[in-house]
Structures are given as structure tokens and as C-alpha cells.
Amino acid sequence: MTVELGYFALILAFSLAVIQAFFGLAGAATRRDHWMAAARSAVAGQLVFVLFAFGCLTAAFLRSDFSVLYVASNSNTELPAFYKVAAVWGAHEGSLLLWLTILVIWSAAVAVFNRAMNPAFISKVLGVLGLVSGGFALFIISTSNPFERLIPAVAQGRDLNPLLQDPAMVAHPPMLYTGYVGLAVPFACAVAALLEGKLDATWARWVKPWAMVSWMFLTCGIALGSFWAYYELGWGGWWFWDPVENASFMPWLMSTALIHSLSVTEKRGLFKSWTVLLAIFGFSLSLLGTFLVRSGVLISVHAFASDPARGLFILTFLMACIGGALALFAWRAPKLKSDIGFKIISRESFLLFNNVLLVVAAGLILLGTVYPLIVDGFGLGKISVGFPWFSAMFLVPMLPLLFLLAVGMHASWKQAQLARLRNVLLIMLAIAIVMALIVTGAVYGHISILNVIGFSAGAWIILSSLYEPFMRWRAKQHLSRAVIGMCVAHLGMGVFTLGVTIVSSYVIEKDISLGNGQTTQVGGYDFTWAGTKPVTGPNYDATEAEVHISKNGKEVAMLHPQKRIYRAQPNPMTEAGIDSHWNRDLLVSMGEDIGGGTWSVRLQYKPMVRYIWLGALIMAIGGFIALMDRRYRVKVPATEVATDKAITAARS
Amino acid sequence: MTPRRRRMMFVVLILLAVAGATMLLLTALKQNLQYSVVPSDVYTGKAPLDRVFRLGGMVEQGSVKREPGSMLVQFDVTDYSHEVTVQYSGVLPDLFREGQGVVVRGKLQPSVDGHQLLIAEEVLAKHDEKYMPPDVAAGLKKAHDARRSAAEAPTSSASPSTSVTHH
Numbered sequence: 155m156t157v158e159l160g161y162f163a164l165i166l167a168f169s170l171a172v173i174q175a176f177f178g179l180a181g182a183a184t185r186r187d188h189w190m191a192a193a194r195s196a197v198a199g200q201l202v203f204v205l206f207a208f209g210c211l212t213a214a215f216l217r218s219d220f221s222v223l224y225v226a227s228n229s230n231t232e233l234p235a236f237y238k239v240a241a242v243w244g245a246h247e248g249s250l251l252l253w254l255t256i257l258v259i260w261s262a263a264v265a266v267f268n269r270a271m272n273p274a275f276i277s278k279v280l281g282v283l284g285l286v287s288g289g290f291a292l293f294i295i296s297t298s299n300p301f302e303r304l305i306p307a308v309a310q311g312r313d314l315n316p317l318l319q320d321p322a323m324v325a326h327p328p329m330l331y332t333g334y335v336g337l338a339v340p341f342a343c344a345v346a347a348l349l350e351g352k353l354d355a356t357w358a359r360w361v362k363p364w365a366m367v368s369w370m371f372l373t374c375g376i377a378l379g380s381f382w383a384y385y386e387l388g389w390g391g392w393w394f395w396d397p398v399e400n401a402s403f404m405p406w407l408m409s410t411a412l413i414h415s416l417s418v419t420e421k422r423g424l425f426k427s428w429t430v431l432l433a434i435f436g437f438s439l440s441l442l443g444t445f446l447v448r449s450g451v452l453i454s455v456h457a458f459a460s461d462p463a464r465g466l467f468i469l470t471f472l473m474a475c476i477g478g479a480l481a482l483f484a485w486r487a488p489k490l491k492s493d494i495g496f497k498i499i500s501r502e503s504f505l506l507f508n509n510v511l512l513v514v515a516a517g518l519i520l521l522g523t524v525y526p527l528i529v530d531g532f533g534l535g536k537i538s539v540g541f542p543w544f545s546a547m548f549l550v551p552m553l554p555l556l557f558l559l560a561v562g563m564h565a566s567w568k569q570a571q572l573a574r575l576r577n578v579l580l581i582m583l584a585i586a587i588v589m590a591l592i593v594t595g596a597v598y599g600h601i602s603i604l605n606v607i608g609f610s611a612g613a614w615i616i617l618s619s620l621y622e623p624f625m626r627w628r629a630k631q632h633l634s635r636a637v638i639g640m641c642v643a644h645l646g647m648g649v650f651t652l653g654v655t656i657v658s659s660y661v662i663e664k665d666i667s668l669g670n671g672q673t674t675q676v677g678g679y680d681f682t683w684a685g686t687k688p689v690t691g692p693n694y695d696a697t698e699a700e701v702h703i704s705k706n707g708k709e710v711a712m713l714h715p716q717k718r719i720y721r722a723q724p725n726p727m728t729e730a731g732i733d734s735h736w737n738r739d740l741l742v743s744m745g746e747d748i749g750g751g752t753w754s755v756r757l758q759y760k761p762m763v764r765y766i767w768l769g770a771l772i773m774a775i776g777g778f779i780a781l782m783d784r785r786y787r788v789k790v791p792a793t794e795v796a797t798d799k800a801i802t803a804a805r806s
Numbered sequence: 807m808t809p810r811r812r813r814m815m816f817v818v819l820i821l822l823a824v825a826g827a828t829m830l831l832l833t834a835l836k837q838n839l840q841y842s843v844v845p846s847d848v849y850t851g852k853a854p855l856d857r858v859f860r861l862g863g864m865v866e867q868g869s870v871k872r873e874p875g876s877m878l879v880q881f882d883v884t885d886y887s888h889e890v891t892v893q894y895s896g897v898l899p900d901l902f903r904e905g906q907g908v909v910v911r912g913k914l915q916p917s918v919d920g921h922q923l924l925i926a927e928e929v930l931a932k933h934d935e936k937y938m939p940p941d942v943a944a945g946l947k948k949a950h951d952a953r954r955s956a957a958e959a960p961t962s963s964a965s966p967s968t969s970v971t972h973h
Contacts, residue, residue, distance in 0.1 A: 518831070525835065536842035538860060543838035547831070665896040667877050726900045745897035749874030756897045 157222055160210025161301040164251075167203040167258070168295060170196045171288035174261075178281025182274040182349075190277040197258070197265045197280060200287065204258045208251060211300050212242050221307035224248060224300045230313035230722045232693035240323040241314040246464075247300035249327060253444070254290045256328070256335045261287065264339060270360050278346035279339070286338050289471050297464045313693070313722030322382035330375030330402060334440045336368030337405055340412060341437035341479070344430040348482045351489040353430065358420035361433075363786050365416060369409040370777040376402050377770035385732055390663070390741045390758045392766060395544035400523045401443030404516045408436035411512040413777075414505050421567060424502060426490040428509065430483060438476045439516070445472050446523070497569040504562030511551040511558075518547045545658075549604075556611040556651060560618040563644055578621065586613035598660045598761070608655030615648030639780025643773045650769025656762040663759075665745075669752035677759030679740060680704045686753070694720040694727075699753065701731060701742045715742045739763050840911065845888040848914065848922050855914055861890060861924060862909045870904055883908060883924075894926040901931035 174196035181189025211224075215238045220226040228244045243252040261283040268276045294300070343361045347353040379402070384392045393399065412432040418425045445468040496502040522539040529537050560583070564575050572579075590609035595601045619641040626633050664676050668683035675681070684700040696718040703711045713731030720727065731742040738761045745754030842860040843853045853859055866882035866889060877896065881904075882889040892910050902908060912926035 537839045540838050540840050728900055752875040754897045
């Protein structure tokens with residue numbers, strides 16, 4: 155029964171989304187207070203019904219109700235309760251419901267935290283969000299109903315894909331989706347600003363926290379996904395340029411550009427149209443990502459199912475969103491013109507470079523991701539764009555970006571006097587290069603130009619982002635949270651760069667067959683195979699190996715990699731044994747029993763790999779600190795809001 | 807130079823830069839593309855001989871061979887009308903199994919008595935035992951249809967078309 159109620163609640167949520175869209179937009183256009191209030195109530199109602207539907211589906215999972223097709227396909231009575239909840243978003247239908255739920259939560263947040271903005275603007279924002287959530291609700295109802303019955307019911311479910319049975323499954327999708335979907339808010343604000351034909355510093359100051367929060371979630375979500383792939387896929391890769399990874403990375407690049415561009419719009423009243431465009435593209439890329447993943451047009455680990463009807467729906471939806479927003483942009487953007495100029499050497503121009511390079515990077519990834527589709531679409535054959543292309547191409551915009559970052563952080567608005575800092579920056583660059591030479595040459599014993607460039611870029615950014623806080627702290631000057639946050643986030647970027655450079659250059663990987671008592675050496679460590687034994691888990695059986703690792707005769711670690719077979723699905727799963735240390739990870743992954751008492755094994759030495767995720771985490775923390783800055787909580791002068799309300803009241 | 811001309815110069819420069827960048831990009835793209843083919847394509851000469859490409863198909867039942875304790879493994883990839891033998895030294899993915907879809911990346915060796923051998927650098931299996939990569943499915947379907955239209959062989963019960971159209 156709850157299952158039918160859940161479906162019904164979804165239909166109600168869709169109706170409320172339509173109401174929210176209509177009253178939000180029409181109410182603002184005609185300045186009718188009670189219509190605008192209706193839009194806010196519709197958000198509240200929609201939130202209730204979507205949460206209810208989500209709860210119903212979760213309950214069906216917890217009760218192992220295998221009369222529901224989606225539950226039967228993705229759960230199992232033996233599945234631990236923890237994973238039953240995570241299984242709600244383990245496949246297509248449920249993850250769309252999660253998408254919708256998060257979108258409605260964001261809309262509700264907009265409906266609540268909006269004191270700084272005038273009601274007509276908020277009403278428009280809610281109207282646009284209503285259009286988006288209505289579209290998604292319709293999509294779920296018409297093509298991807300998670301509540302579809304399976305009659306007759308089956309006794310046992312197919313179980314959640316074993317790959318997804320991991321604690322990260324609980325956090326990664328909601329986090330990533332929160333980031334993805336959160337970009338709908340800047341998008342809606344951009345559309346609302348275009349409708350109003352007005353975009354000022356207040357707008358930028360209000361939009362920025364929304365964009366920042368989305369960005370933080372995206373950062374954490376992507377990093378967590380990468381970390382998960384690293385230890386769970388079992389083969390030690392942390393980024394594959396997989397279409398789905400690209401789909402999450404493009405919105406990240408866009409939102410990074412957006413938060414930087416918003417600063418310029420806020421502080422200097424510049425880049426208005428550009429900011430609006432970035433907000434539109436950021437969300438469009440989120441939608442495109444959903445389309446690419448969910449329509450199954452791309453070959454990917456993440457594409458659970460392929461269904462042309464779904465693809466067509468999302469594609470139409472995508473066209474409507476992007477096309478509509480861009481048409482509006484073409485029509486209204488001239489109104490947003492700003493007549494202020496800026497000098498070549500200024501924070502504005504550094505941020506302009508930042509934006510251009512980030513957008514170029516996103517464009518390259520987009521090209522690489524959709525190029526195979528285009529070629530296929532024109533019947534020119536089946537091709538794929540490989541890892542080397544992405545890795546090489548991505549460096550083209552990223553390397554200049556990193557070096558400009560180290561300098562640009564210190565540039566002031568309007569016209570910067572970098573001469574004052576030039577010596578300091580050059581000294582830091584020199585230190586960074588010397589460090590790079592020492593580390594690559596002396597520690598890892600192999601110097602190449604790219605390693606030195608990458609390492610010194612990372613080190614320079616770290617030094618540069620520490621410099622200003624340090625100087626101000628020594629002079630006992632005040633530091634705003636925005637500045638601290640910016641420095642911390644950039645420091646994270648530096649740490650990330652170091653990690654990527656070192657691990658990409660000095661990883662050692664060895665596929666080998668090992669039998670009882672055999673030893674082999676990888677990266678200066680001796681790996682000794684001490685045999686295997688069977689172990690039993692809650693819903694799987696496994697073969698567990700024991701591997702002793704020593705260096706110079708001293709034991710460093712003992713690892714227990716596993717080969718699991720989940721009872722409900724016949725696929726084996728590799729659980730890598732990982733020993734992690736501040737400067738390196740050692741991985742042992744079991745291949746298969748290849749006879750003669752030996753196993754095929756992959757051994758890996760990954761230096762500084764953890765700095766990749768640590769860097770991302772630091773970036774997100776930096777974002778959080780900046781978000782705590784006072785200016786986002788300072789209220790708008792009361793008179794401004796009062797006048798606006800008076801006008802609204804007078805008109806209605 | 808008047809401001810107007812300077813602006814024009816600027817625009818022209820940007821256009822040139824964009825054009826140059828696009829050229830570089832497309833060249834790089836062309837060099838790094840990997841063609842995806844099925845075994846039949848290898849026999850009709852559609853597979854590149856001098857570079858790495860992706861071969862998709864099913865692992866032939868009973869074709870996986872390995873000396874006990876050796877890392878070198880050999881198997882046949884089939885699209886149910888032609889087979890290509892693949893040799894690979896390394897750890898096979900978890901979902902690699904006989905009778906299931908696989909994508910291997912590697913280079914063809916000069917053929918001996920018309921038999922094709924591919925040395926693989928990488929073997930990929932998909933993370934769902936029911937899942938078949940779309941390009942493989944399309945290729946298999948094409949090969950299958952071609953075979954059926956040629957009316958060479960009646961469709962057997964183990965015909966791939968059921969599993970192909972399923973997706």
C-alpha cells in the first residue's frame with residue numbers, strides 16, 4: 155500500500171511543481187502577492203510529498219518488499235540494513251528520485267533563506283525551480299517509476315550490485331547530487347535576473363553562497379567518488395576519464411569559474427553577462443551529465459540501463475532548459491551591460507584568465523566526451539577517445555591556470571601593484587623549483603620537465619597562499635574569513651597538484667604470479683605471499699590472501715586482500731589490500747587462481763596518492779571558511795526591502 | 807592605430823589563436839582515437855594494422871587457455887561469425903568469463919595462415935553480467951544479420967540475437 159501511496163505522492167509533487175512554476179512566474183510578473191505566496195506554499199507541499207515518496211521507497215527496501223520491481227532488482231534479504239538504505243539510489247529510478255528530492259530541498263532552502271532579496275525576484279527563482287522539478291517529476295512518473303510492481307513477487311531479490319556495497323555508497327551519490335542539483339539555484343537566479351533585466355552587487359552577493367555550497371558538495375562528492383573507485387574497483391586507479399566522471403567534472407569546472415566570476419560581479423560590477431552564462435552552462439552541464447549517464451548512450455561503469463525513451467525525454471528537457479535560457483540571454487543580456495573598465499594587471503583580469511581557462515578545460519572534456527557520439531551519429535565508425543588524450547589536453551589550460559593562480563591571488567582590484575610583491579613571488583618560485591628538483595631527483599630518482607613543472611606549480615601555489623595570511627598575522631592585521639577561505643582553498647589546489655604530479659610520474663605497477671612463500675620486489679618493498687584461506691561475510695564468500703610486506707628486512711605491513719563472490723550474483727569482486735602511509739600507498743589486488751598453487755596478483759606502489767583527496771578536502775574546507783564570512787550574513791538595509799514591499803503592496 | 811582598428815586587430819588575433827588551437831586539438835584527437843571493431847571487421851580489413859584499437863565481442867566458450875602458474879593467457883573473441891585469438895599477460899578483470907562480453911585493447915600481429923592474433927595491452931569486462939557494451943551489441947547484431955541474410959547457417963538456440971536485442 156505504501157508503494158502506491160509513494161507513487162501517488164510523486165504525482166501530487168508534480169502537480170505542485172506545476173503550481174509553483176506558474177504562480178511563481180506569473181505572480182512575479184503581475185506583482186500579485188498572494189500568487190507569490192502560493193508559490194512558496196507549493197514548495198513546502200512539494201517537499202512534503204517528495205520526502206514522503208522517498209520514505210515509501212526506503213521503507214520498501216527496509217522491508218525487502220520484492221513485489222516492487224526496483225527493490226527486487228537492487229536488494230536482497232541478506233543485504234545489511236545500512237546498504238538497503240543506500241540501495242534506494244543504487245540504480246536509475248531511485249537515483250532520479252534522489253535527484254528530485256535534493257532539488258526540492260534546495261528549493262525549500264531558497265524559499266526560506268531569502269531575506270536579502272526582494273520577494274518578486276525570489277518568486278521568479280522559485281518559478282524556474284518549479285519548472286525544473288516539474289520536468290524531473292514528470293520524467294520519473296512517465297519513464298522511470300521506482301514504485302512499479304512486480305507481479306508475482308519474487309522470493310529473493312537480485313541484490314545490490316556488489317561494486318556498490320561500500321560505505322561510500324551511502325555518502326557519494328547524495329553528496330554529488332547535492333552539488334549537481336544545487337547548481338539549479340544559481341541557474342534559476344540567473345534566469346530570474348535576466349527576466350528582471352537587473353543584476354547588481356546584491357544579487358551576486360546573494361547567489362555566491364548557493365554556488366559555493368554546491369561547489370563544496372561537488373568537490374567532496376567527486377573526491378569521494380575518486381577515492382572509492384581507487385579502493386573499491388580494486389585496481390588502484392583514481393581517475394579514468396570515464397564519461398560519467400567527466401559528466402561530474404565539467405559542472406565542477408564551471409562552478410569553480412562561476413564562484414570566481416561572481417566575486418568580480420559582486421566587488422566590481424563587471425562580468426555580469428558572463429556570470430549569467432556560467433550559471434546557465436553549469437546547470438546545463440549537470441543536466442547533460444544526467445542525460446549522458448541515464449540514457450545509456452555512453453559505455454560506462456555507471457550506466458546501469460539504457461532506454462531510448464528516457465534519453466529522448468532528457469534530451470528534450472535539456473534542449474528546453476538550455477535553449478530557453480540562452481534565448482532569454484540573447485534577448486535580455488544587453489540590459490546587463492556594465493561600463494566600467496579595468497587594467498590589464500588587476501585581479502579582474504587574473505580572474506578573467508581563470509574563467510577562460512576553466513571554461514576551455516570544460517570545453518575540451520566535453521569535446522572528448524561527446525566526440526565519439528558525434529562520429530557515431532554521422533556513421534563514421536565506432537571510436538573512443540582515450541585516457542592519453544584527456545590527460546594531455548587537460549594540461550594545456552591547467553598548467554597556465556596554476557601558475558597564474560600563484561600570482562593572481564595577490565593582485566588587487568582595479569589596478570594591482572605587483573611590483574611590490576614581485577621579488578617575494580620570484581623567491582618563492584625559485585624555492586618551489588629547487589624543491590621540485592630535490593624531490594623528483596633525489597627522492598624519486600627521475601627528473602622530467604613535466605614533473606618539475608607540475609611539482610613547482612603545486613609548491614609555488616602552496617607557498618604563495620601561505621604568504622599573505624602569514625604576513626598579516628605577523629603584522630597583527632585583521633584577516634577576513636573570505637581571505638582565509640580563499641587561501642585555504644588555493645592551498646588545497648596546490649596539495650592536489652603535488653599529489654597528481656607525483657603519483658602520475660612515479661607509480662610502479664607489477665602483474666605477477668605468486669605462490670606460497672614467494673617474494674617479489676616493487677618500489678623497494680618486498681611482497682611475500684603467505685597463502686590463502688576461505689572467509690565468509692554476511693552475503694558473500696571470499697578467498698583471503700595474506701601478504702607480508704617488508705623493506706630492508708623490516709616488516710612494514712601485512713595485507714589481507716580478498717576475492718569475494720556475492721551469493722546473489724555470480725560475479726567475483728576484488729577487494730584490494732591497501733597499506734597507507736603519509737607518503738605512499740601499497741596495494742595488493744588478487745587476480746585469480748591460475749593453477750599450480752599460484753595466483754595472478756597486481757602489486758602497486760603509489761607515492762603521495764592520498765594528497766589528491768586531501769587537496770580536494772582542503773579546497774572544500776576553504777570554501778566553507780569563506781562561506782562563514784560576515785558579508786553573507788549582513789542584512790540588507792531594512793529600508794530597501796521595506797520600499798520594495800511597499801511597492802509590491804501598492805501595485806496589488 | 808585608432809581604437810577601432812586596435813579592437814579589430816585584437817579580434818583577428820583571437821580568431822587566429824582559436825583556429826590554431828582547434829587545429830592542434832583535432833590533430834591530437836585524431837592521433838589518440840581508438841577504433842572499436844568486432845572480429846568480423848578484422849577479417850574484412852577494417853581494423854587498423856599499425857596501431858592500437860579496441861576489439862569487442864564475446865569470449866568464446868572453452869577457448870581460455872593458460873599454462874598452470876603462468877601469467878600468459880590466451881582466448882578467442884568472437885562475434886559468432888569470426889574469431890580473433892587474443893594473448894594477454896596480466897591480471898584479468900573480475901567479470902572476465904567465457905561466454906561473456908569483453909573489450910580488449912591491443913595491436914594485431916601479422917596473420918599466420920589467415921588466423922588473426924591480437925596482443926592485448928588491456929582487457930576490460932563490463933561491470934554487470936547482463937551488460938554488453940552498445941558498440942559490441944551493435945557489431946554483433948550486424949554480423950549476425952549479415953550471416954542470417956546470407957542464409958549460411960540456421961539460427962541456433964544459442965543464437966546471440968536474443969541477448970542482443972534484449973538490450
